[in-house]
Amino acid sequence: MEAVPFRVLQAATPYESLRKLPAVAALDNIRSLHNVGAFFRTADAAGLESLLLGGYTGAPPHPGVAKVALGAQDSLPWKHAGDLAAELSARRESGWQIAGVETVATSVDLYDWVPQFPLCVVFGNEVEGLSETVKEACDVYVRIPMLGVKQSLNVSVAGGVVLFELLRKYRRMLEAAAGRRPA
Template structure:
């Protein structure tokens, strides 16, 4: 449970403009969709995916680092890693079972899919979009566990899109379509409070000191 009095006190350290921004961003955040990247080699690609998640309102990103354990490129993520929640997994198995336990269907994005074209994708289901490696694409494990396959139609000579470009196209399309439905896609009030506290923590330099002083009165 969030201590509302503490939260109000912390938010009094923020400008009205900053607070308004927190609230308007939170109103567009969703956990109805999430994203997972599987062992992406180039960390600028993972960083760009995180940036797109923030831009299109996807609150949680799952990063599988079974082979690669590089850090996020802060410049390319443009600080977006601060505003979205990063869940890290050392195995794709753990990541998928965690997502399934939370009620997500596993959507394997691939340039080879015959299953579902992006424009026919059913946005009403809680979905995790899985993105694969630059050269090999998704592993057999993800392909076998996938509930469906999703393809961005392509008409050129090139075999596939860059992973971060694919993520941006899919998220832009899926989130805008989702917002036209009657689905309850927004964060719960409790989740919004948790994020407000978390964002205060990441924004206010003397956060710990202020909290300590607040409870010592």
């Protein structure tokens, strides 16, 4: 039996035809090598341009990253930024939107957020979140709405939620620009 996609793509732009997302994910002091490896795979799958690894975030070729990344660390460009806040500020001055995934009083709901491209989405430490210097470099804070009591997701899981919502939004923007009704 032939596999059938979860929906028919009559008017929709097939994901395979999309160019890379004009977006980068930045990781601020992610302590778990498993989470870093998972981000490599997720960022690659979502079509991001690259990953920025800040602070003490583990990096390839560490075996703990490679074990989970399953080769994505070799196909997805990445850079270690010793001073992530300075790197983000430089991108911001070059016209990039810097969006921190963080729950603060001014956070925008992920599903209401209108991203601006080029874009850098920043994910913080598993316990502490974004460092204060990185928070200061952000233009906007985005939060994932949650119903549970804990109001908490693993950072690599949060990355999957945010990056694939970003891919969906980007696809719809391209369809609107081409004059097609989003599917």
